[in-house]
Amino acid sequence: MYTSVLDWLDARACDHADKKAYICGDTAVTFKEIADITKSIGTYLAGKVTPEKPVVCMSSRHPYTPAYFLSVVRAGCSYAPIDSTMPVARLKQMLDVADADCMLVDRASYDKASTLGFEGEIIVAEDVLDTPVDEAALSAARAGLTELSPLYIIFTSGSTGKPKGVMTSHHSLMCYIDAVSEVLNVTEDDVFGGQAPLDYIAAVRDIYFPLKAGASTVIIPKSEFAIPTELFNTLNRNKVTALCWSVAGIEVPAKLNAFSECKPEYLKKVCFSGAVMSSKLLRIWQDALPDTMFVNQYGPTESTASCTYYVVADKVEEDTVLPIGRPYKHYSVMLLNEDNTPVAPGETGEICVKGPCLALGYYRNPEKTAESFMQNPLNDRYRELIYKTGDLGSFNADGELMFHGRKDRQIKHMGHRIELEEIEGAAKRVDGVRTCCSLYQTEKELLYLFYSGDATPKEITLFFRAQMPAFMVPRKIVKLDELPALPNGKTDMNALKAYFK
């Protein structure tokens, strides 16, 4: 039985010492090197941190970044990764939520980090790499860790306009990785092609499969996704066997018709999640790679990345609706009505999850935590938490879960989840925006903002580009004299949909 991901790391540093764990271009880091780095940086951090507070990590897209995350763990803390390419205003919001004493950054991110008004200590990882290891201090930090200690905080969009920090334990993460490893049959021979930003939930697979199984992950530079031939060359040069990508990422090469000229030669398994996969685009992958296994995954950050999966059995047709399948090992799923009663067989209800993979909650947000993580209403005998996903689903005749969208106004766009209220909240901060409403045109994957007021669409875009991550910038901004209203005074969203092009 393992207590923390450090047990995985230390085992791999023995049995796969010189194997490359993370690779990017010509740079790579071995398991032994990761163990050494984490011990040195961990020693430096150990005296400065408190276990209840995360260390914020801002580090670029390279193989050392996961090692920096794990250095924080070595010091007995959780890490809260943030992406230096996000606008300053957004990063400041995340720092506010994190309330950290220390920030660990790579040298390339230092200048950005120092503009964020952070009052704690900013530590440049490269500067403390050679700290002599203090085994006693590390043992003391480790003795404080249990399976339920927080491992990371991942930020997601919040409907109140502030990001929420989802805090997850070592145990949850290890259960999840264990479950997915079984389905994908992950071995030390696997080479993963990492697509997700390292600060994003989807990256936990790319980071932790190597630690669990002795596999490797190639961290693919972001720019290559725009150039499919380069992307496939990278996959082939590194003999990549497995991808765990967002649906948005999987769709890009298919949309750009990349398979007409080249294809990944070594891919055995492709796992996608984060949105509903287009059958048409999946079929393009299936036709190009007939012997590859495709797995549809479903689940929110709050249940540690995913909770159900479906191994695509046959080639899909254009009208195929993929199930989201069955719960992974360590997970259990049930469907509830609005009044917290179980749905009748075959009927649609809110997807609720239970098991050890539930997150510890929203960091420093007990109200929101209590709202979403609640006592199982079907069990009045002992304490058993469920997470209410806000997603709707039903079980089909084969006992597989089918996905039916959201209860609220959360959408999935470019692999990220977004609360439309948060887009509207931001738009209202633009001078000259009187009223506004944000909608998503699913078929064309376009984020719309309708507004009234004196501001120009360009001013609004510039504001969003300065304040919000790129995936939260509306693509279509439509100015109206007045927003159409329902008799009760609320915005008539159906009427607005007439403006979709």
Add this chain to the structure above:
Amino acid sequence: MEKVLEILEELRPDVDFENEDSLVDGGVLDSFDIVALVGELNDEFDIEIKPSDLVPANFNSAKAINALVEKLMDE
């Protein structure tokens, strides 16, 4: 060229397309921008941009994009 600029400016009003010459190499346009752009250019000019056309040199500036469109229209 005007039509290309119009499409680009609608796609990303925050970018100075007249002067920017490192759209892809500089990370100004990401893969989602490229997918949207390729779709719009294909539709607007009735061309087919192939994967082999998707190299940074063809997309680093509005001028380069326009040159690619003109080349494909001639084919």
